[in-house]
Amino acid sequence: MNLLLTGSSGFIASHLKPQLKEHAITCMDKKESSKQDVTNTQNLPNGKFDAIIHLAAYVDVPESLLNPQKYCYNNVVSTLNLLEYARLNDINNFVFVSSAAVQECYSNPYAWSKATGESLCFMYNHLYGIQTKILRLFNVYGVDNTKGVIYKLQQQILQNQPLTVDGDGSQTRDFIHVSDVCRAINKAVKDEMGLYEVGTGKETSINMLIENIQKQTRRKYSIVYNPQANIGIQHSTAKNPYIQNCIPLWEGLKEFGF
Numbered sequence: 001m002n003l004l005l006t007g008s009s010g011f012i013a014s015h016l017k018p019q020l021k022e023h024a025i026t027c028m029d030k031k032e033s034s035k036q037d038v039t040n041t042q043n044l045p046n047g048k049f050d051a052i053i054h055l056a057a058y059v060d061v062p063e064s065l066l067n068p069q070k071y072c073y074n075n076v077v078s079t080l081n082l083l084e085y086a087r088l089n090d091i092n093n094f095v096f097v098s099s100a101a102v103q104e105c106y107s108n109p110y111a112w113s114k115a116t117g118e119s120l121c122f123m124y125n126h127l128y129g130i131q132t133k134i135l136r137l138f139n140v141y142g143v144d145n146t147k148g149v150i151y152k153l154q155q156q157i158l159q160n161q162p163l164t165v166d167g168d169g170s171q172t173r174d175f176i177h178v179s180d181v182c183r184a185i186n187k188a189v190k191d192e193m194g195l196y197e198v199g200t201g202k203e204t205s206i207n208m209l210i211e212n213i214q215k216q217t218r219r220k221y222s223i224v225y226n227p228q229a230n231i232g233i234q235h236s237t238a239k240n241p242y243i244q245n246c247i248p249l250w251e252g253l254k255e256f257g258f
Helices: 011-020 061-066 068-088 100-104 109-128 149-158 178-190 206-217 249-256
Strands: 002-006 024-028 051-054 093-099 131-137 139-141 163-166 175-177 194-198 223-226
Touching: 002 011, 011 024, 011 178, 051 068, 051 178, 061 068, 061 109, 068 093, 068 109, 093 100, 093 109, 093 178, 100 109, 100 131, 109 131, 131 178, 139 149, 139 178, 149 163, 149 206, 149 249, 163 206, 175 178, 175 249, 178 194, 206 249
Parallel strands: 002 024, 002 051, 051 093, 093 131, 131 194, 139 175, 163 223
Antiparallel strands: none
């Protein structure tokens, strides 16, 4: 297949590209060049593609609260431009990488931008028949990811700092390894249209995460709780996971030296 991949320099794409060796890939990421910014339709390439995998997005929730216009414009316009590009060029296979954050889409601009992207996918499917595959990712982790609670805890351990926890640590998350996310994206390219949850179906509290890190490292860490922090949704886990046999969290954490 001939694939157009956006966000090609990002964390997930860096793991995905080696798994797409059987395909011809055209990569676009504005971190590489402003001429690869898909919010500008003039940058979209000529040529015939069999599918589009749309990963490009700003993804930092706290930053989105400080700069909502940046997030809403970039994430929504890029998705709209690519769907319209697919319509005009008869590309009938569109994989949109969304987020489980859409469960509370009014809680921050990032979540809203992803929910709006999903709505655009549904509209282009309904009106123009484009086979849109929406992947709602849960908490993706891996050694190259510089965001998220696991990365934060790792950095605090390396710097001999207390571990900081928002809320009381009872909130649960569905942690999924980036290699399993790549499996899901590969599957979606070949699958029928639909809305799919990319998680393990297993929830882990932040307190349990820290407890297991302490067991694996055989160390006891000082923990500082921030009860006033906004933790977002209390419990987040995939109810109907798109893929099975995911890497267990405690196995995946070994990559971090835990």
